[in-house]
Amino acid sequence: MDNGRPIFLQIAEMIENSIIDGTLAEESQVPSTNELAAFHRINPATAGKGINQLVDDGILYKKRGIGMFVATGARARLRDRRREQFAQQYLHPLLAEASKLGIGADELKRMIDQWEQER
Amino acid sequence: MSTVVEAQGVSKRYGDVAALDQVSFTLHENRIHGLLGRNGAGKTTLMQIMTGQNFASSGELTVFGERPYENEPVLSRVCFIKESLTYPQHFKVRHALEAARLLFPRWDEEFAQTLLADFRLPLNRKIRKLSRGMHSMLGIVIGLAARAPLTLFDEPYLGLDAVARHLFYDHLLTDYAEHPRTIVLSTHLIDEVGDLLENVLLLDQGRILLDTTAEELRGQVVTAAGPAAAVNEFAAGSEELHRETLGRYARATLRGRFGPAERDRAQQLGLDLEPVSLQDIVIRLTTARADGGSRPRPDRATDPGKEPIR
Secondary structure, eight states, X not given: OOSSSOHHHHHHHHHHHHHHTTSSOTXXXXXXXXXXXXXXXXXXXXXXHHHHHHHHTTSEEEETTTEEEEOTTHHHHHHHHHHHHHIIIIIHHHHHHHHHTTOOHHHXXXXXXXXXXXX | OOEEEEEEEEEEEETTEEEEEEEEEEEETTOEEEEEOOTTSSHHHHHHHHTTSSOOSEEEEEETTBOOTTOHHHHTTEEEEETTOOOOTTOBHHHHHHHHHHHOTTOOHHHHXXXXXXXXXXXXXXXXXXXXXXXXXXXXXXXXXXXXSEEEEESTTTTOOHHHHHHHHHHHHHHHHHSOOEEEEEOSOHHHHGGGOSEEEEEETTEEEEEEEXXXXXXXXXXXXXXXXXXXXXXXXXXXXXXXXXXXXEEEEEESOOOHHHXXXXXXXXXXXXXXXXXXXXXXXXXXXXXXXXXXXXXXXXXXXOOOOO
């Protein structure tokens, strides 16, 4: 676990990533709190907090006596939310570093185009 | 949420020395509590008082709502594994386990056997012939298999190698998840147990320096690094625990509230906010106090002409 951010957020994010990349399909069962705690060597209460946040967001839902499942439509909702956060999370630091180095917006666009071509 | 241990102004004096000085705290049920602090901070004394092996000079401490000293109903629900556990000279490993089985009403024999096999502990070896590490393993087996509603581990792994320590963490977590109970873990290997803890109680020179959840603590302390002037501006208003400077570059460890607004401000100031591990937080907090305040230590890289601004 990385030290900086609350562990429960990291747990929630890891599950989100699995849903976005399709590892966890919609309507499939997610690992239990205890399984997550044992796997990541973290306190079960912390793992539970991560799961609960996803339940509150409507990403997961509980089947009584069975466990937690990925809600239908969760993948599309997560993608939309990540797209909204993309500018803040990735463009902002990119532009900050670019301006420190005197790279203007036009030059940056050219660099992206060139990168795409060379790939 | 119910309370397992409640301390109100507990002090313990040995002559002129105050091992514990007006300590008050509450341990809630079914959590893993970390009891941290430097050598001589008072951790062991506190655990002895919690387990009826010592008594306070003043103040009140209750366990399951009662005073633990010579209180059989309370003590039968308590298991204390300490680094210096001694057994009778002729005892073999299996004798110690048989004694534990009689002592702890919730003893799980099957779990004990699993642990013994995992730790590769020889049942018929005399305890005084065990290596330091095996001695520690025996304590861990008893502490886990006892399933006592209040289990205290005082530096339980002297001489244990990394494999055995991780075996301990794994068994502790999985068994705790299935059989929740209140666990107090006192250790110096903070980085190893940091993620297992739900609460942190930090003792320093007999006093409580910190009583909080591990989650909260993580957000409370950051290191801000960048141009000294920007660090100064950002540091204003929060408690500075430590600072290092290199020319005009500074790195300050700060304690305060660091939410999204503060993170944006750091970014605008051109600062890097770095996370601080639980171990570093404990080091910073306990050295800041030993220095007599939040004065930064002189550092070889410090520009001698410049007094850091607080």
